[in-house]
Amino acid sequence: MKRLMTAATLTLATLAAPMAHAEGPSRLVTVLTAPEPQTQLMAMVLNMQAVAQGKTVHILLCGPAADIALKEAPASATAGQPPKGMSPQGLMQTIMSKPDTKVEVCAIYLPGKGATPEVLLDGVGVAKPEDMASSIMSEDTQVMSY
DSSP states (O other): OHHHHHHHHHHHHHHHHHHHHHHOOSEEEEEEOOOOHHHHHHHHHHHHHHHHTTOEEEEEEOGGGGGGGBTTOOHHHHSOBTTTTBOHHHHHHHHHTSTTEEEEEOTTHHHHHTOOGGGBOTTEEEOOHHHHHHHHHOTTEEEEEO
8 A cells, every 4th residue: 555655646746747847937037138139039029928928027128239128229129020020129019018027228228328217118117236136036037148
């Protein structure tokens, strides 16, 4: 009887492990610094897929990538990319319209440009380093960086 109970317990544990692992973290933090529009767009595509899978998404834009958050963004941020003609900024705005999403520029981006938050698209915030560090370090968070 003891062997049967041990075997049953091991079987249930084996079956449950892949299911628990398949769910994974509930949050995705993406740190995007890449200047290339194709890389920026792919980062947005993957974030959109995470949103579609019910994940909470937090995008941190730093350096040249933060330019996609500007009201007067460069053409590279607004020009459509193949194969579907989406732009990095356009898909980012679509993501921002979804629940449980946040887009922020890094804390040093605006001071580095000599600008204020008024130059950012509505809904884009400025990250607080302590909050961003806490978010990145959370056990239920997956971090991607481009």
